[in-house]
Amino acid sequence: MCAEYATRPREQIAQILRSERRYLSAAEVFQALQRARARVSLSTVYRTLDRLRAKGEASSRIDEQGEATYVICTTSHHHHAICRVCGHVEEVACDPMERFTEALKAYHGFELDAHAMEFFGRCARCR
């Protein structure tokens, strides 16, 4: 029990996420599937995206309209710089974070165990 099946729909969905390096909603993935003549239901898209996130293979964020969006990314700790023009997602290391950790403890007595960051601007190509 609890085995994992490698299925066609899952591979097709992952394929789309891998080719686009930007946050996509379930609806956008679904549309891309239809454009590629892949017959996958919207339900399966939702389930697969959530599964990728749970496995740590994708990162999710809620966009301005309140919709969940997903992007494939590495599992090591990093943050995302999102281009306002093309949506391109750049993975950013996070060394300077230690400064915040220190400041939080010194000034607020707050002990950090996690943090989230997002950067917005224009990527190298769009400048």
Place this chain on the structure above:
Amino acid sequence: MCAEYATRPREQIAQILRSERRYLSAAEVFQALQRARARVSLSTVYRTLDRLRAKGEASSRIDEQGEATYVICTTSHHHHAICRVCGHVEEVACDPMERFTEALKAYHGFELDAHAMEFFGRCARCR
């Protein structure tokens, strides 16, 4: 035209947000209003919370269940450290941010114009 009315419902909602220093959903604010015997509709709660956010008097975030939550905060640039135990929100200054700005430009050619950060952990009282 376009004047602003100071009304009872708005004051009652702001009162609740001021007394609780943590992120509250519209439903939670509504329940608090009922507990205080204040007769305000859920619609008004939604409208007032969004209005506070638009005026910069409150900050909003989407919680783990996908619901919008709000907290009163100052207008100057800062970030939030959220206690995992009691939900207390601490405002955190953001000087070390310049490091990220530099790194993004140097390593990724990415030009920053905005960023978002959230910190999670345990506040001084809950440690």
Place this chain on the structure above:
DNA sequence: TATAATTTGCGAATCATTGGCAGAACCATG
């Protein structure tokens, strides 16, 4: 091919949030 476990598709259900609109509240003015 036979079998059991897992996944899929479909449609219905959920549920936070928004929209429309008639009436109530607000506030400046006389």
Place this chain on the structure above:
DNA sequence: CATGGTTCTGCCAATGATTCGCAAATTATA
């Protein structure tokens, strides 16, 4: 303290993304 124009509020229906339930299809294994 009345009047009148503007702004808010409450009610309730509509929206729309996401989730659920379940029978049928797919996968893995022998």
